[in-house]
Amino acid sequence: MSTPTTPQRGLFLSFEGIDGAGKSSHIETLAQAFTDAGRTVTRTREPGGTPLAEQLRELLLHQGMDALTEVLLVFGARRDHLVQVIEPALARGEVVLCDRFTDATFAYQGAGRGFDAQVLAQLERLVQTGLGAQPGRMREPDLTLWFDVEPEVAAARLAGARLPDRFESQPAQFFARVARGYAARMAAAPWRFARIDGAGPREEVAAQVLAAVAARGWLPAATGAGHG
Ligand SMILES: Nc1ncnc2c1ncn2[C@@H]1O[C@H](COP(=O)(O)OP(=O)(O)O)[C@@H](O)[C@H]1O
Ligand SMILES: Cc1cn([C@H]2C[C@H](O)[C@@H](COP(=O)(O)OP(=O)(O)O)O2)c(=O)[nH]c1=O
Secondary structure, three states, X not given: OOOOOOOOOOEEEEEEOOOOOOHHHHXXXXXXXXXXXXXXXEXXXXXXXXXXXXXXXXXXXXXXXXXXXXXXXHHHHHHHHHXXXXXXXXXXXXXXXXXXXXXXXXXXXXXXXXOOHHHHHHHHHHHOOOOOOOOOOOOOOOEEEEEEOOHHHHHHHHOOOOOOOOOOOOOHHHHHHHHHHHHHXXXXXXXXXXXXXXXXXXXXHHHHHHHHHHHOOOOOHHHHOOOO
């Protein structure tokens, strides 16, 4: 008689930090480690992740608009992404690795642009509930990897690497505020965050990422060997 296998619990991990912090570079490392551990990985990003949300991303990154319009488009894209991609993947027991999520809204629109954080919190609750098997629960990442680097380091990495969009072309003071916004989000919910010191060489940063996930029992500790 065969024993039914217990479906694995879905895991939702977000990657955060100012532009140029190194998030995108390390999503691949973690995706590979989870795949090696036998998990199915969905890699996605915000704004974006669905055809509709990718269209909204284009507007957000390249079209001028007022602050409330920007916030509503960010959350509109997020709702579509949750409904179409994130919740179904979690229901299948997959690992969802998302390049940015709602902490970016608090950091960029809230701390960066000065948008009212209480309104953001109301929208967060509205948009991230009524989903999946537990509609009363607000969907949040199980873990947020916050890549903390000095704005000067991030700016130096980005210089010449790509054409700046509406956010990347902001002055250094904007990114200093965004970084403080991330620090405040971590201080308010430290159990959900792992702070990654993103200033060092790639291998060191990758090792911190893998260790943070292994510390939660989601990867074997030895999986870090050979990746980076
Ligand atoms: N630890 C690192 N040291 C030096 N350069 C890095 C490091 N991590 C990433 N980079 C480079 O910095 C730039 C920004 O990295 P990226 O992963 O795109 O950042 P983000 O996704 O956070 O904006 C890229 O050119 C990348 O190759
Ligand atoms: C998710 C999100 C992103 N953003 C901004 C931050 C980034 O500058 C930009 C796009 O993010 P990102 O995907 O990190 O850009 P890139 O592909 O160039 O690395 O969107 C917000 O302002 N608010 C949000 O809620």
